[in-house]
Amino acid sequence: MSSKMKFSYYPGCSSQGSAKHLDESLRAIAPKIGIELEELDDWNCCGASVGHIGGGSLPNTALTGRNLAKAQQQGKQDVVTGCAACYLNTHAGNEKIKSDVKLRRQVNDALSAADLSYDDDLQVRHMCEVIVNDVGMDKIREQVTNPLTGLKVAGYVGCQTVRPFSSTDGGGNYDTYEDPDFLNDFTEACGAEAVDFNLKTSCCGGSVAVMSPDRTLHLIRDILQAAEDAEADVITTPCPLCQTNVEMYQDAINKKFGTKFNIPVIFYSQLMAVAFGMDPDKDAALKRNTIRARKLEKLAKK
Amino acid sequence: MPDGGTMVIEKKSGIYLCEGCGIADAIDVDALEALATGDLKTPHCKRHAAYCSAEGVAEIAADVKNGDVNQVLIAACSPRVMTDRFNFPGAQIIRANMREQVIWSHPPGEEDTNMLAADQLRIAVAQAGQFSPPEPHAEAEVAGALLLVVGGGVTGLTAALEAAHTGAEVILVEKTDTLGGWTRKWSRLLPERPPYRDPQPNDIADLIAAVEGDKAITVMTNTLVTSTAGGPGAFDVTLTQNGKNQSQSVGAIVVATGWRPYDPSLLEGLGYGASPDVVSDIEFEEILSSGEMKRKSNGDALNTVAFIISGDSDRMPYSSGLSDRIVIKQALQLLEAVPEAMIYVMHEDLRAHGMAEEFYRQAQEAGIIFQNGVVKSVGADLTITLEDRLIGEDVPMSGFDMVVLSTGMVPNSTNVDLEPAAKGADQLVDDVNPLAALLAAAKAGDGEEKAEEAPAPDTSEEADQDGANGEAAMPGGPILNLQYRQGPHLPVLANGYADSHFICFPYETRRTGIYTCGPVRRAMSVAEARQDAQGAVLKAFQAMRAADKAVSVHPRVGDLSYPEFGLDICTKCRRCTVECPFGAIDEMEDGYPVLNPTRCRRCGTCMGACPVRTINFKNYNISMITDMIKAVDVPDEFAEKPRILVFACENDAYPALDMAGINRHQLTPYVRILPVRCLGSVSATWVSTALESGYDGIMLLGCKSGDDYQCHFVKGSAIAQERMESVGATLESMMLEKERVRTEEVSIADSARVTALLNDYADEIKAIGYNPFKGF
């Protein structure tokens, strides 16, 4: 491993909205763990889980094609993203374009309308996979100057960060689909305690929770309940949509089910930023959480 | 036979008490020695720390060689083990089981255990007293290695070729004018080699050419076997070719008469006959062979085709999973010919076991859709209504170009072209009811064999229930036309398949020296039929060689003994000729039984049947077991030690009891176990002897009976149960409890269960109380 790994960084649309704190904290910790993030020039939306419905299959794939063409212009380095949906779409699209000759031809046909092309063999990777496979826990521990002793953390991985690629060669084979360890490893490397949390890969409802929350609130309730049962101070997650869903809907859930949840939901990168002794606001972006992680804030170095 | 033929003039017994394996620690060997030299009057009694050691074996061998002993009684481990070490030519070997059935299944040092050990020794000495070395029966003239193969399909062709390669001369008989049978009609065959995923080319032409080119094989087409007499080593067969008879003596017979298609019109509601586009799988094979993938009705292309695998219980026995594999094969071939075709396989159960799972996956991956459900109907417009259990409703599906019905293979256990034979229909009934023969004979109105003369109890009511009324018989006449007392057919069991002991002896029919193979035995593929043919040929060789040496085939392989009939007191009751499971005993013109020794398997069922106890083997006879029963020292009732006599079949029950010892299951101290060749050999007189001798209970342990029988002699355990029913009636008339005689079925794996059976029975007998005849 070279001292610094350079990536084309694809932040995704949520980085400018609901998941700003993921973007900010990732950019903050990256240099500490030997990662250089060079933002992908003029990146566009990945299509998320409904793009093909609204726009059709090929236009949807062309979105990914454009991002990859931009990445190709930017250099040979791998593309990395912190967003589960961006990863899923871009990684899957990349693999399909690379392996399906006809699709590759069609995508390039479409890209030619903007004088772009993609014929490289780039890899599209998830930030968590990069941390597991390329950075390693030793490097994380080395950077911890402010161990989060006593903080109990429920590691909520969600779905698309691991499914359906975490156990494939293309996806880096970095963890299992059902019972991944990496998030707990991150937590413990930061000096916090990873509680036993059995819904770590349960679904929060994804985009259905945005569209029709009534159908999915019980899923989030179960996740919160499991975290509460495990006596977690905070839930940590790698996924923008999970973070927003599980955090935002707590009021609605309390109203619907008569519960009293008020559990902070933070990104693993926020946890790391605090453990690395970085600025709680500027680097860890803790004030962007609508439910403030008070215990973590107290542990943060002022 | 120089060894076995040595006549023993004077019995000189020697007892060898082994102290090894913990025997000396668990029982009082001094007391045994005192018993041997005292009460048992055998001064030649020796002890050794381990008789199976080189030194121990040498000691006994020296005694035999010096002429000191010619009967070696070894009290050591089970007679089932160390048979190679305890083998002293020129001497008879008697074994007393002191290890598995004494010290390993009873607590050491106890009085009861020592009593049991003493009884084991007494039994062995009693056995020795009635034991003579068997002599070979007068040998029939043996035909040498000439094998008759009946049936010129793939099975028969393979059998002929294999036999020729193994050194036999072969006559291959085929009833039609062409070799190759149904296999010639298959466009391609099921996969038989890794990766088991694609239909294979049909190479039957190569096989036919190989057979026709083999000098050791004489092919006779347009030929029937019109008569078969004699027995293994020298069957006398008449071959009729185009009306001309030819006599031939052959050593053994392989029957490979194959199959015929199951009638698709029997598949109710599946539309066969309603449209020319509803075809059977056999008919669809012709379409595949022709290469013209077209509808029969209008010649349109086959784009959407359904195969139906019906769960019809009548069809099932003839499908056996094979038809399901044929569906997969045909669907794959159709898809290869018409790559755009939509192909459905509608099935209730899909039986693609073993390597066929790969074949099934291949079909799925190729895009063939397997839809689970019950087909309710197929309309003339080919609309299929499927009760789809996974959707949960009846689904009418239309738009099919053709519907293919999976059928099955019906065994040619008879020749359907011939008229039924005048007698022997009882052998074509799905039953191993020991009375079937008698009942069928009575129903058929065979004057000489009316039930009143036959010894069967009154079971006329049961006859109909048992289906043993001849109506269930298969159509057609006999394949071999056996000139046997029991009729011209090879006996069949369930669904008309030629009967054999399915697990242990799949090729052996109930007619020694005649081996079935291929689809006459069960529905099977070409590859399986070829393997089957090899197995049957090997068995045929064994039979020819055994006949040559005058020894038995399985399961008493190599046994020289055979039943001898004391005709001076024979009452011509015919029980032995009727009950012999193998048709080995014929009747002379004057009604006396006559043994065909090469057909005999030495089970002793005739001995158990004989009411006047005049059928005996040199080394296994009525007097011997009677003496062994009486040898046991039965305590009087004040000792409060009941005695239970166990007749244990040596094939499964006795090994299971040994296994119980190996597993250290603790057995009630009250049992005394005698091995018997088969429960069929158990004579009613032994039961009465035991009751008179004061035993409190008698248990017969045999193999599973019924149409899934495990009895190594087919009917022995069923016959024993039947006989014990009559004994039960007798007991009641003697004011004795019926429970005092019991029959149980055990398998070789039942070591725990057999222990519990005996221990529970001991408790039950104690509860009933002592035999009132004790002490008389």
Add this chain to the structure above:
Amino acid sequence: MTAALPETAENRYDLGFARWVRDNVEGGDKLSLCMQCGACSGSCPIGTQMDHGPRKIIAMIRAGMKDEVLSSNTLWNCTSCYRCTVRCPRGIPVTSIIQDLAAKAVEFGYADKKENALFAKSFWWSTSAFGRTDERLVTARYYFSLGFLEGIRRGLANLKIALGMVRTGRMHLGMPHKIKDIKGLTAILARAAEIEAEEANDEL
């Protein structure tokens, strides 16, 4: 655009539909691998709220039940958790099949008024117009696509959430974020749609 749906026969069950799915839906060629074990339905987080679980949807496709499949709410309840996909013992991409069927349902007019179809349309509007998803505008457009009153109702219901997002700087209030080369993107998407339409025509 996709090759035209087969005409529905008078019969409720149309085998042409199974063939059409096999040939036109992503993962449809894997349908024959299904052995109906039900691992997918058992794994689905909201399978109990679906008209039919994924297992049954596959059985229904194979039985040719076009209308029932395409109008089923199953397609719109899929949360894309991919649990069925990774658990399927036969490697069938169940999520992809369901997701693509949802797209086909929209394409062939089975889902015009379905909430999620409306959401997808709002989403695509933002993506194609700006190159990025503006969560505020997508949500607002989606709410009002449900009808003006429903829009107001949902907007109010989520007001507290929205305010929280604004307070923490996670909801952007000014002009939507846009990519620089929106012209290029529009051209790419237009060309892609054109290719798809051409392909569908070729198949007819």
